[in-house]
Amino acid sequence: MVQYQGMHFNTAFAALADATRRGVLEQLARGDASITDLAGRFEMTLTGMKKHVSVLEGAGLVVTEKVGRVRRCRLGVCRLEEEAAWIERFHQLWSARFDALDRVIAELKSKERRHGRRKGK
Amino acid sequence: MVQYQGMHFNTAFAALADATRRGVLEQLARGDASITDLAGRFEMTLTGMKKHVSVLEGAGLVVTEKVGRVRRCRLGVCRLEEEAAWIERFHQLWSARFDALDRVIAELKSKERRHGRRKGK
DNA sequence: CTGATACTGAACCATACGGTTCAGTATTGC
DNA sequence: GCAATACTGAACCGTATGGTTCAGTATCAG
Numbered sequence A, B: 001m002v003q004y005q006g007m008h009f010n011t012a013f014a015a016l017a018d019a020t021r022r023g024v025l026e027q028l029a030r031g032d033a034s035i036t037d038l039a040g041r042f043e044m045t046l047t048g049m050k051k052h053v054s055v056l057e058g059a060g061l062v063v064t065e066k067v068g069r070v071r072r073c074r075l076g077v078c079r080l081e082e083e084a085a086w087i088e089r090f091h092q093l094w095s096a097r098f099d100a101l102d103r104v105i106a107e108l109k110s111k112e113r114r115h116g117r118r119k120g121k
Numbered sequence C: 001c002t003g004a005t006a007c008t009g010a011a012c013c014a015t016a017c018g019g020t021t022c023a024g025t026a027t028t029g030c
Numbered sequence D: 001g002c003a004a005t006a007c008t009g010a011a012c013c014g015t016a017t018g019g020t021t022c023a024g025t026a027t028c029a030g
Helices: A007-016 A019-029 A035-041 A046-058 A080-115 B007-016 B019-029 B035-041 B046-058 B080-115
Strands: A062-067 A070-075 B062-067 B070-075
Touching (some): A007 A019, A019 A062, A019 A070, A019 B007, A035 A046, B007 B019, B007 B046, B019 B035, B019 B046, B035 B070, B046 B062
Antiparallel strands (some): A062 A070
């Protein structure tokens, strides 16, 4: 759907939308690990963890390399900067709107005060 | 799953993982809109757009209010700050690791240079 | 009252997700 | 060579997602 570019955001945010995967990222930030390590740490089958790692790899958040029979997983180059930037840019638009809104609210409040009564909710 | 807290991150990141929904957020940042407005702008049925708006509302990213027969949608208070903070905190751990890695790489490169040849890949 | 507008809910559909089991294959260690 | 280890792939399962249609309900305009 939507020709709109941003496939990269889709996969990156989707990858972050799972607690296990965020946990894996935090774990990898503390050091590389194998699929077995991660599966053990998150009490999951190897196959299950493999899928999570694949999702993270597909999003470019981790890179893996097979060394002998073990797959070494480590953090990828942080493309998450783009996501943070998106949120940040967005937050600015947002703030601008709320600054405007704040003035309106302040005005309403002062009116209420002048009328000497408050309306809950 | 995972008892692990972070339900809020799950819904927020999941909400952001869809291009249409990110588009809706950007649209709302430029001004409030009704379901009909949004459905028109993103060429989608009312029902389809309603679902997207519900997801965004569930994530606390937008708030809606029914005024007469039209539902007015606007941005919610920006709880996205927490998401940005998560990414930021994470990015710091990440950088720390890459700073260490950078030194190793720099050393390897200087060795390569001393050997007088480069290995493409 | 009547018709148009704006949403809402239920049902359905195809596909994706998070997880499992089971049956391999490739490597390592003795 | 043989067993154990470490992963991998296919198949399956229940649930969620992104979307639709269809049949309402509520509100507004005249």
